[in-house]
Amino acid sequence: MASTNTQWGMVIDVDKCIGCQGCVVACQSENNIPINTEDLFNQRRAIEWIRVERYWEGEFPDVKARFIPILCQHCNDAPCEPVCPVFATYHNNEGMNVQVYNRCIGTRFCANNCPYHVRFFNFWEPEWPETLTNQLNPDVTVRSRGIMEKCTFCIQRIRRTSREAARDGEELSDDSRELNPACVNACPTDTLFFGDLNDPDSKVAKLAKEEMSDDGRGYHLMPQYGTSPNVIYLKKVDESTKDSNGSHE
Amino acid sequence: MSLTRRQFLTLMGGSATAVAAAACGVPERELLVQSPIEMPEDMVTGLDNWYATIDRQNRAPLGVVVRVMEGRAKKVEGNVDYPVNRGKHNAVAEAGLQGLYHPDRIGSPLIRTGQRGEGKWEQLSWTDAVSRVAERLGELSGEETVFITNPVSAHTGLVVNRFAEALGAKHMSYEPLERTVLKASMKQVFDQEAMPDFDIENAAYILSFGADFLNTWESPVRYARGYGHFRQGENRSRGKLVHFDSRFSMTGANADEWVYVKPGYEGEVALAIANVMISAGLPDSPALHRITGQGSNSLESFTPQAVGSRAGVDPEKIVRIARDFLEHPPGLAIGGGSAGAHSNGLFNLNAIYALNYLSGSVDQLGGITFNPSPPISDLPTAPDATSFSDFRDLAGRMSGGQVKALLVRNADPFYGLPENTGITRASFNVPLIVSFSNRFDDTTMLADIILPENHYLEDWGTDIPDPGPGYQTIGFQQPVVRPFFESRGPHLGTKNFGDVLMTLAQVLEKDLGLDADNFKGLMENDARRLRELDRGSVRAANDKLFWNTILQRGGWWDTNASGDIHDPRSGQYSFPTAAQAPSTGGSGEFHLMPFETTGLTDGRGADLPWLQATPDPITTATWQTWVEINLKKAEEMGINEGDVVKVTSEQGSIEALAYPHPGISPDVVAIPVGQGHKGGGRYSKDRGANVLSILSPVTESETGALAWAATRVNLRRTGEWIRLPKFENTAPDLAEDGHRRIIPLTSG
Numbered sequence: 001m002a003s004t005n006t007q008w009g010m011v012i013d014v015d016k017c018i019g020c021q022g023c024v025v026a027c028q029s030e031n032n033i034p035i036n037t038e039d040l041f042n043q044r045r046a047i048e049w050i051r052v053e054r055y056w057e058g059e060f061p062d063v064k065a066r067f068i069p070i071l072c073q074h075c076n077d078a079p080c081e082p083v084c085p086v087f088a089t090y091h092n093n094e095g096m097n098v099q100v101y102n103r104c105i106g107t108r109f110c111a112n113n114c115p116y117h118v119r120f121f122n123f124w125e126p127e128w129p130e131t132l133t134n135q136l137n138p139d140v141t142v143r144s145r146g147i148m149e150k151c152t153f154c155i156q157r158i159r160r161t162s163r164e165a166a167r168d169g170e171e172l173s174d175d176s177r178e179l180n181p182a183c184v185n186a187c188p189t190d191t192l193f194f195g196d197l198n199d200p201d202s203k204v205a206k207l208a209k210e211e212m213s214d215d216g217r218g219y220h221l222m223p224q225y226g227t228s229p230n231v232i233y234l235k236k237v238d239e240s241t242k243d244s245n246g247s248h249e
Numbered sequence: 250m251s252l253t254r255r256q257f258l259t260l261m262g263g264s265a266t267a268v269a270a271a272a273c274g275v276p277e278r279e280l281l282v283q284s285p286i287e288m289p290e291d292m293v294t295g296l297d298n299w300y301a302t303i304d305r306q307n308r309a310p311l312g313v314v315v316r317v318m319e320g321r322a323k324k325v326e327g328n329v330d331y332p333v334n335r336g337k338h339n340a341v342a343e344a345g346l347q348g349l350y351h352p353d354r355i356g357s358p359l360i361r362t363g364q365r366g367e368g369k370w371e372q373l374s375w376t377d378a379v380s381r382v383a384e385r386l387g388e389l390s391g392e393e394t395v396f397i398t399n400p401v402s403a404h405t406g407l408v409v410n411r412f413a414e415a416l417g418a419k420h421m422s423y424e425p426l427e428r429t430v431l432k433a434s435m436k437q438v439f440d441q442e443a444m445p446d447f448d449i450e451n452a453a454y455i456l457s458f459g460a461d462f463l464n465t466w467e468s469p470v471r472y473a474r475g476y477g478h479f480r481q482g483e484n485r486s487r488g489k490l491v492h493f494d495s496r497f498s499m500t501g502a503n504a505d506e507w508v509y510v511k512p513g514y515e516g517e518v519a520l521a522i523a524n525v526m527i528s529a530g531l532p533d534s535p536a537l538h539r540i541t542g543q544g545s546n547s548l549e550s551f552t553p554q555a556v557g558s559r560a561g562v563d564p565e566k567i568v569r570i571a572r573d574f575l576e577h578p579p580g581l582a583i584g585g586g587s588a589g590a591h592s593n594g595l596f597n598l599n600a601i602y603a604l605n606y607l608s609g610s611v612d613q614l615g616g617i618t619f620n621p622s623p624p625i626s627d628l629p630t631a632p633d634a635t636s637f638s639d640f641r642d643l644a645g646r647m648s649g650g651q652v653k654a655l656l657v658r659n660a661d662p663f664y665g666l667p668e669n670t671g672i673t674r675a676s677f678n679v680p681l682i683v684s685f686s687n688r689f690d691d692t693t694m695l696a697d698i699i700l701p702e703n704h705y706l707e708d709w710g711t712d713i714p715d716p717g718p719g720y721q722t723i724g725f726q727q728p729v730v731r732p733f734f735e736s737r738g739p740h741l742g743t744k745n746f747g748d749v750l751m752t753l754a755q756v757l758e759k760d761l762g763l764d765a766d767n768f769k770g771l772m773e774n775d776a777r778r779l780r781e782l783d784r785g786s787v788r789a790a791n792d793k794l795f796w797n798t799i800l801q802r803g804g805w806w807d808t809n810a811s812g813d814i815h816d817p818r819s820g821q822y823s824f825p826t827a828a829q830a831p832s833t834g835g836s837g838e839f840h841l842m843p844f845e846t847t848g849l850t851d852g853r854g855a856d857l858p859w860l861q862a863t864p865d866p867i868t869t870a871t872w873q874t875w876v877e878i879n880l881k882k883a884e885e886m887g888i889n890e891g892d893v894v895k896v897t898s899e900q901g902s903i904e905a906l907a908y909p910h911p912g913i914s915p916d917v918v919a920i921p922v923g924q925g926h927k928g929g930g931r932y933s934k935d936r937g938a939n940v941l942s943i944l945s946p947v948t949e950s951e952t953g954a955l956a957w958a959a960t961r962v963n964l965r966r967t968g969e970w971i972r973l974p975k976f977e978n979t980a981p982d983l984a985e986d987g988h989r990r991i992i993p994l995t996s997g
Contacts (some may be wrong), residue, residue, distance in 0.1 A: 013878070015487075016477045016505045018463045019866035021847050025340035025859050029324055036862040038872040041974035046862070046871075051976065054502075055871060059911035060879060061509050065867060120710035129352035129931075134321045138295065177336070184280075185326050188337040188470045189477030237480075237487060239505055 007095035009197035009230040010184075012069055015217070015237050016191040019052050019067035026186035030154060031209045032140045034126030047120040049151040050183050050231070066236060069191065072097060072118045072151035073221060073229030080110035080119060088148070088221070095197070095230050096153055106146035115225050118240055119150045154181035174202040197230065208232050295319050301328050301803035303712050303726035304338070305705040306345040307466040308424070308850065310712045311338055312803040314730040322346055322706055322730050327470075328803045330786075332718035334470045340848060342470075344859040348688075348704055349733065351856065353930030355687045355701040356734035357741035365677065368820040374740035375700075379749065382698055385681050386654055391417020393653035395643060398422055399660045401721065403711035404771050407657075408761070415759035418656075421635040421643065425665030425851040425922065425941060429636045429954035430589040434598035437769075439611070440819040443620040443630055444716035445812075447583060449475030450482065451615035454577040455490045456522070456570070457500060458515040458601045459588025464499040464866070466586050466847040468716050489577065491570055493518055493562075495587060495958070496842040496919045497912035499866045506570075508916050512840045512958055513831025514560035515588035516597030518567065519604055520824065521556035524548040525571035535605040536817035541824055548824055552687050559828070560579045579615030580608035587842060590958035593829040594949040599822050612815045619812035624782060624805075625775050628723075631715040638953030641670050641946070648675035655682045657692050658702070658746060664852060664926060665690035667944040667955070669900050685746050688856055694928040702746040707732040710743060711768045712804075721810040723779070725772070727800045747771070764885040779805050789968040817941035834945020835899035837961035839878075842919040843940045849923030850938075852941075855933035856926075865921065868908050869977040874937030876905040877919040878964070883909035886964070893969035896920065897960045900945055903938035903946075906973045918964065 027033065027050050035061050036046040050071040057064040074097045081097065088103035089110050098199030111119040119241040125145040128136070136142065139156035143149045161178045165171065174195045177185055183194040195202035220227075269882035283846045302584035304325065312331020316324040316560040325343050329336035339754075348354075358378035363369030385396060396413050400422040413420035435441045449455065449460075449472055460466040463473050479488040492504035493515055501507035510518055527548065531537055538544070553571075557564035574580045584601030591597065610616025623630060640662065646652050648671060655676070663673045676682060676695055684696035693699060702708070734742035747768035754761050765771045773796060779785070780795040785807035799805050833840070847869075848863030849855050861872050868875060876894055888894065892907045896918070905920055911918060925939025947959040 013481055016480050018473055018476065019499055020339060020464065020469075020473060021341075021863045021866065022337075025343045025863055026338075027328075028859055029343050035858045036871070037858075038974045041871055041976065042972045043863075044978065046976060048976070051862070052866065054866060056911050056976070059881075060497075060914055063497060063507070063912040065497070065912060067502070067866065131352045131354075132347060134350045135323060135346045138318055139322050177326075181260045182324070182326075184345045186338055187335070187471035188334075188339060188342065188475075189480070191477065225877065239489070 005198050006196050006229065007198040008074070008158070009095065009195070009204050009208070010071075010153070011193040011204045011211075011232045011234065013191050013193075013234040014066070014068050015234060016189040017052070017067045017069055018189055019054060020188060021052060022186040022188055023050050023069060023183035023192065024048055024052060026182040027151075029135070030137055030140070030182035032136050032142050034122070035128065045123055047116070048148070049120070049149075062140050068233070069119060069183075071231065073227065073231045074117055074153065075227035075229045076170065077226060079113040079115065079225065079227060083109040083113045085109070096155065098152070098155070099116060099148060099150055101141055101143055103151070104147045106148065106211065108125045110148060114133070115222055115227070119148055122147050122149065128224070137244075155183065174199065204232075208233070262798050263808040263821060270897070287839070297323070300727065300729040301330075301801060302729050303710060303724045303803070304342040304345055305710075305726070306348060306854070307339070307341050307470070308853075309333070309471070309716070309855045310724060311319070311342050311470055311715065312724055313338060313342055314803070315706060317729055320730060322349055329805050331724065332720070332722050332806050333468065333525055333714045333852055335474060337470050337474045340860065340863050341850065341854055344854065344857045345706060345858055347857040349447065349706045349730070351688065351930060353689065353856075354733070355689065355693075355699055356743065357702065357737060359699040360657065361697045365697070368694065370699075372741065375744065378698055378700055378738065379752055380756060382700070384735045384751055386416065386753070387757055389653045392419070393419035393651065394655045394656070395652050396420045397660050397662055398658040398972060400631045400634060401423060401981055402631045402713045402715065404768065404775070405747055406632065406709060407771070408750050408763070408768065409435070409568060410570065410629060411476055411761040411763060412750045412754055415754055415761055416757070421639060422632050423640070423660040423665070424634060424663050425470075426590070426845065426957060427634045427636065427954050429634045429931050430594040430949050430951045431585050432633060433595055433952045434589070434602055436600050437595070437822045438602040438820050439617070439619065439815065440821070441619055445476070445619045446716055446719040447581060447617060448615050449581065450478040451485075452479060452484070452579050452581040452610070453486075453488050453739055454574050454580040454617060455479070455488065456493070456574055456580065456604065457490065457504075458493045458510075458519060458582070458584040458597070459495070460583050460585035460892055461498040461500045462583060462585070463503055463843070464847055465850050468714075471716075471718070474701050483757065489573070495840070495914070496844055497867065498844065499847070499940045502867060502912075503852040508562055508566060508570075511559070511561040512587065512842065512917070513591040513593060513597070513833075514556075515584065516593060516600040517551060517828055518560050519553040519582070519584070519597070519600040520548055521553045521567050522574065522712055523600070523604060523824065524551045525553060525568050526575050526604075529572065529575055531594050531607060532613045534817070536610075536611065539818050539820065539823060539958065540603050540606050547826075548829060550826065552589060567910045573609060576722065579610045581605065581610055581616055582608065587958040589949070590954075590956050591831040592947055592950050592956050592959055593831045594954065594956060595951045596825065596829040600824070603822060603824065606817060618719040619815055620715075620719060620808055621721050621812040623723065624721045624785075624807070624810065625723075625778055628711075628713065628775065630713050636948075637955035638665075638948055640666055640672070644672040645677045648678050652679050653681065655679050656685070657696070658685040661690040661692045661852070663695060664939065666943055667900065668942045668948060669946050685749065685849070691927045691929070698750050698935050701743045702749070703728075703732055704741045706730060706744070709772060711772055711775075719811055720786070720806060720808050722804060724804040725799050760823060773947040783990050784809070788910040829950075831959060832947065833959045833961050834947045835961040837898065837963040838916075839918040839962050839964060841896070841898065841960045841962045842917055842958055843922050843944070844919055846921045846923055849921070852923040852926065855923050855936070856929040861932055864976040868910065869973040871973045871974055872936065874903070874921060874924045875908040875973055876942070876964070877913050878907055878909050879913050879915040880909045880911045882915040883907060887968070888964070888966060891973045893967045893971055895967050896962050896963045897944070897965070898943040898945060898960050900960075901943045903940060903943055904967065904973055905938055908973060918962065
């Protein structure tokens with residue numbers, strides 16, 4: 001598979017996100033992310049390829065908190081790509097922004113240039129107590145010290161599923177749970193959708209078409225930077241602010 | 250041909266442009282910057298298998314599938330077939346893997362060699378350990394033996410019950426934030442023993458009181474799955490959620506409207522809503538008849554005005570919400586959590602659940618459906634929780650020397666019971682404490698002999714979900730990997746808890762009256778009985794095929810076997826005529842609201858690093874104990890984030906890091922439950938503070954449950970400051986546009 005016509009993308013319906021962190025831990029488990037210790041949080045170096053941000057609106061008693069999951073937007077015009085001196089970060093022919101760990105020399109230019117702050121640097125060699133290494137996913141490289149890392153859309157799952165589909169002579173289906181990144185499968189409220197944006201029958205393509213229209217809820221994060229992301233957000237619906245100016249652009 | 254320098258440069262410039270133009274199209278091969286060798290992410294080693302089993306890290310077990318490669322469990326995901334969670338799971342279920350491979354797991358029976366609690370242990374063989382325990386138990390009369398477990402159902406429950414009966418021992422089930430009041434309310438309002446199912450998916454309007462049902466309350470994954478449909482499901486309009494709570498919880502954050510209620514007044518607000526609904530004119534029905542006491546209970550004292558002033562809620566809001574609720578059927582009312590954790594907890598919950606009769610959503614789509622009894626009659630469902638008062642009595646009996654042996658399994662009462670019960674001190678008067686835990690929790694640290702059970706991913710078991718999905722369901726749990734400590738040989742390592750009890754009974758020459766001599770055998774026998782029913786999700790030509798299929802699918806269920814149609818006249822509850830004011834312990838400035846966090850829940854997740862590092866949704870704080878305080882109030886008191894604050898109740902004090910935020914009432918402070926363990930291994934030991942330890946011994950007036958939300962405290966700055974480990978600000982705020990204007994995340 002992996003016809004060059006594929007364009008992997010995600011749709012995130014913020015109206016469903018409850019902030020439960022299910023996606024965050026699923027990602028850590030799938031992708032061998034080092035344990036975020038207390039020190040790492042204090043140094044602002046905790047690694048979460050997908051994170052849930054919380055925003056306050058108002059204050060007691062009329063207070064609201066909003067949750068929004070943020071991950072690599074897999075931009076088509078990714079600001080992180082041209083600044084990498086060693087082509088460690090590049091755009092592959094399936095629409096994904098890819099990080100090649102064994103090329104990375106740790107300049108951190110890409111993280112500086114990413115407006116979404118979704119690139120994370122390994123300041124130290126990751127460490128696990130020996131028994132916990134039994135859990136590590138053999139499909140995913142453990143990144144060593146000095147390497148940049150970020151969301152891969154769980155490329156190992158796409159590769160494995162594609163290979164197995166090719167072997168068994170089956171079509172890759174958009175409904176296949178094996179294809180989905182770990183976060184998508186974990187999400188209890190079905191906030192996240194994953195699929196091929198170029199396949200008109202896929203759920204994400206349909207949502208993108210419907211919701212990116214004028215009266216849809218779709219938007220891109222920080223469109224002013226012209227990054228052309230492959231992640232589409234659907235706005236939260238708030239009955240109480242229906243009449244107010246709720247522009248997001 | 251000769252070229253001038255100028256001609257040459259012109260030519261080169263042109264071709265460079267041509268190259269650039271070609272690059273715009275990104276031809277698929279030429280510009281694919283990819284090394285010819287296989288990329289690391291393309292390498293696949295070995296084959297993976299996914300096995301269905303039951304997750305027991307959550308209080309409400311989920312059906313999961315676990316990815317196993319080369320004999321090691323790698324990943325947990327939801328089981329799409331399993332009725333409770335239908336393919337979904339949560340952070341807690343995921344982290345079960347770290348319990349399996351925890352570096353501080355107990356891998357063999359241990360006997361204490363030093364003083365109690367000193368932490369000196371010696372390994373001994375299972376035969377030796379079991380015979381020592383049996384010898385001691387054999388010398389005791391039944392009343393001198395107490396058996397504390399987590400609430401256990403199905404086959405484990407069966408073995409525990411039979412074992413306790415055979416010994417004549419007292420069996421108590423323990424959970425820090427007990428469900429006694431909730432269960433009592435289900436009995437009084439709906440005449441039900443089991444928790445019903447809430448059809449959030451099809452509800453149009455949800456009123457919830459105190460229950461953080463999207464985060465930690467009862468069956469959060471099931472409810473969250475319903476919530477996704479409730480918000481943006483196909484073929485339905487967007488549902489509305491109003492959450493009444495004394496704390497701004499995750500459910501409060503997701504509600505369309507969060508309404509602050511003074512702690513303990515949730516029931517009165519529900520009655521005021523009922524009052525408005527009845528005044529609006531409800532069709533006469535047997536349910537209405539019963540609930541209003543044949544129309545005689547007029548709810549006169551619960552006018553929105555009167556209740557509003559007592560509960561701190563705008564009366565107009567009560568009227569508006571009540572009408573809204575009535576006008577948008579099906580309307581579902583849910584109550585629990587802190588609403589039931591006051592001295593008047595049962596009064597509150599009864600009033601809340603009775604609203605479901607007024608909205609006509611009992612036994613309806615989008616409302617409440619009741620769970621049937623299990624398909625195999627002698628399998629117990631989750632037992633009635635033992636109330637706090639009983640545990641306080643137990644502590645008294647322990648310190649009086651009347652308890653000679655304490656057996657503890659998957660429960661940590663020495664951690665969860667407030668200091669004032671004196672249970673930890675009393676334990677020194679108990680000559681024998683046996684723990685079945687595979688981790689050094691606070692109770693196990695004070696044990697004399699440890700008989701470690703397998704981790705659930707290495708073990709057999711069954712589960713009758715409570716709350717169930719509205720029809721008969723039995724989850725089948727199978728080992729997905731061989732026991733981690735198997736290499737230590739048959740005399741060491743860990744064992745199935747049921748098997749250990751059965752062996753103990755055998756040594757004690759007690760007949761448990763079970764139809765198999767090992768735990769798996771019990772499961773197999775009942776699988777045979779299930780097959781004989783010849784209905785439900787799995788049917789097979791022979792027993793072997795049936796057994797394999799239920800293991801493969803993670804259980805057996807029958808969607809047609811739903812609960813009986815409910816007779817609305819059968820409950821005993823009717824509206825009260827007088828209010829029941831909550832009483833509090835102490836007279837501090839602030840009302841203390843303890844709450845469960847996403848990761849640690851009631852403390853059971855504290856030993857797992859992923860859960861410690863899971864940011865709390867509201868504060869994004871991790872790894873520590875913090876105290877949530879109103880932003881303005883904190884300013885007044887000169888408290889900043891990270892200030893170490895001494896929180897003092899009449900029972901004692903703890904220290905926590907201040908986290909001022911705008912979402913909490915100025916007269917309330919909130920502290921997460923779950924930290925402050927003395928044990929549990931390297932990730933939880935001596936970390937943070939245990940808010941449960943300073944709770945006042947206020948009990949719910951009818952059930953004797955601990956009123957854990959009824960303590961008042963004072964706050965004092967200690968002058969120390971510690972950085973609060975939180976995820977917030979790891980990345981700068983994103984919701985600003987290029988002109989530093991905040992971008993609203995909501996649509997109009």
